[in-house]
Amino acid sequence: MTIFVFTLILFIASAFAGLIGSLTGLGGGVVLIPLLTLVFKINIHYAIGTSLISVIATSSGAAAAYVKEGITNIRLGMFLELATTSGAIIGAMTATFVSTSFIAVTFGVILLVSAITSFMSIDEKIDSGAKGKFASFLKLNNSFPTGDGMRDYTVKNVAGGFLMMNIAGIVSGLLGIGSGALKVIAMDRVMRIPFKVSTTTSNFMIGVTAAASAGVYLKRGYIDPGLSMPVVLGVLLGALIGSRILFRAETRILKVLFAIVICILAAEMIYNGIKGTL
Amino acid sequence: MEKKMIDDKRIEIIMGNLLRFGVFLSALVVCTGSFIYLFQHGSATPQYRTFEGEPKRLTELHSILTSALNGRGRSIIQFGLLLLISTPIVRIIFSIIGFIMERDLLYALITLVVLATIMVGLF
Numbered sequence A: 001m002t003i004f005v006f007t008l009i010l011f012i013a014s015a016f017a018g019l020i021g022s023l024t025g026l027g028g029g030v031v032l033i034p035l036l037t038l039v040f041k042i043n044i045h046y047a048i049g050t051s052l053i054s055v056i057a058t059s060s061g062a063a064a065a066y067v068k069e070g071i072t073n074i075r076l077g078m079f080l081e082l083a084t085t086s087g088a089i090i091g092a093m094t095a096t097f098v099s100t101s102f103i104a105v106t107f108g109v110i111l112l113v114s115a116i117t118s119f120m121s122i123d124e125k126i127d128s129g130a131k132g133k134f135a136s137f138l139k140l141n142n143s144f145p146t147g148d149g150m151r152d153y154t155v156k157n158v159a160g161g162f163l164m165m166n167i168a169g170i171v172s173g174l175l176g177i178g179s180g181a182l183k184v185i186a187m188d189r190v191m192r193i194p195f196k197v198s199t200t201t202s203n204f205m206i207g208v209t210a211a212a213s214a215g216v217y218l219k220r221g222y223i224d225p226g227l228s229m230p231v232v233l234g235v236l237l238g239a240l241i242g243s244r245i246l247f248r249a250e251t252r253i254l255k256v257l258f259a260i261v262i263c264i265l266a267a268e269m270i271y272n273g274i275k276g277t278l
Numbered sequence B: 001m002e003k004k005m006i007d008d009k010r011i012e013i014i015m016g017n018l019l020r021f022g023v024f025l026s027a028l029v030v031c032t033g034s035f036i037y038l039f040q041h042g043s044a045t046p047q048y049r050t051f052e053g054e055p056k057r058l059t060e061l062h063s064i065l066t067s068a069l070n071g072r073g074r075s076i077i078q079f080g081l082l083l084l085i086s087t088p089i090v091r092i093i094f095s096i097i098g099f100i101m102e103r104d105l106l107y108a109l110i111t112l113v114v115l116a117t118i119m120v121g122l123f
Helices: A003-025 A029-039 A044-069 A074-097 A098-121 A133-139 A158-175 A182-188 A194-220 A225-246 A250-276 B002-041 B061-069 B075-099 B106-123
Strands: A142-146 A148-153
Touching: A003 A029, A003 A225, A003 A250, A003 B002, A029 A044, A029 A098, A029 A225, A029 A250, A044 A098, A044 A194, A044 A225, A044 B002, A044 B075, A074 A158, A074 A182, A074 A250, A098 A158, A098 A182, A098 A250, A098 B002, A133 A158, A133 A250, A142 A194, A148 B061, A158 A182, A158 A194, A158 A225, A182 A194, A194 B075, A225 B061, A250 B106, B061 B075, B075 B106
Parallel strands: none
Antiparallel strands: A142 A148
């Protein structure tokens, strides 16, 4: 296979990864790393660097569309970025000391945890009860548009969510993914934020989190231009299409799609990690 | 309260457009570099099975800029990727200004700390 053909195939595959990443709020990286390592047999170090770049592309590219829809909670995102960026730096620094097998297995476990959590309950709860003192002080409570007008929601368990976000940041820096799944869990499960708000706010934060560790990866030589080029352009195209679908798609369908994809990928990554074939 | 909502919305829209422009610009630079790269190396065989790390001209901020200006395909792509990395950073800087204009000093401070953290990773 020549570089030209390789680039073309990678571009098309990345467009699909970008579409899935955008639809589920995963940020593309979660689908990309298994794709690059399992299908294209690319070394996991290059896969991590490439993924990190495309994670930024997905986040920045789709955020423009999300912001216009008015469902991103900017203040909440900004506050939680304190936790994710510091975590990302810690994770990126740790990545040097661990083996590729460890990375692959950790990757699989993270995916599996996300999938299981996502299956635990599918009903959409919008919490508009009593406002917490901390959430009120930080101006985190907000509203979002639904089929029948604006709905108010309150943010719960700010400290727990912050801690979870710090872990999400560490995972992001360590694995080179946006860890959008963990961010969505932190907001959806812990902080009781409506699913659509948590996916878009998560997407909003992913780019900033990835930028925090991207510099570290660039300096280490993990980011290859020949590889990143088709992936970034492909992911951007996919994310662009995805951001146009999101607002119309059903929450339940999103969650099921999200869970099935990551379950399959998780099993593959853990198997290959243990076997040492990555 | 209503005025504040309008300000918030305006900042969000400007921020969204800023991000979109940054992504568009970096995609354009990456495309430019990819033409040169594919024209020169398109018929070679890709080598990504083993990790060797990138040469200095593709890992140091200053070297990327110098070799990109010399018209080297891979360096131009790498410069485009650098632009992409900087889009969220520019957004953060813009947010700080926005929060100061809104007189929300708490969030100006929070965003400033986020910016400082990103800079620790870059330098």
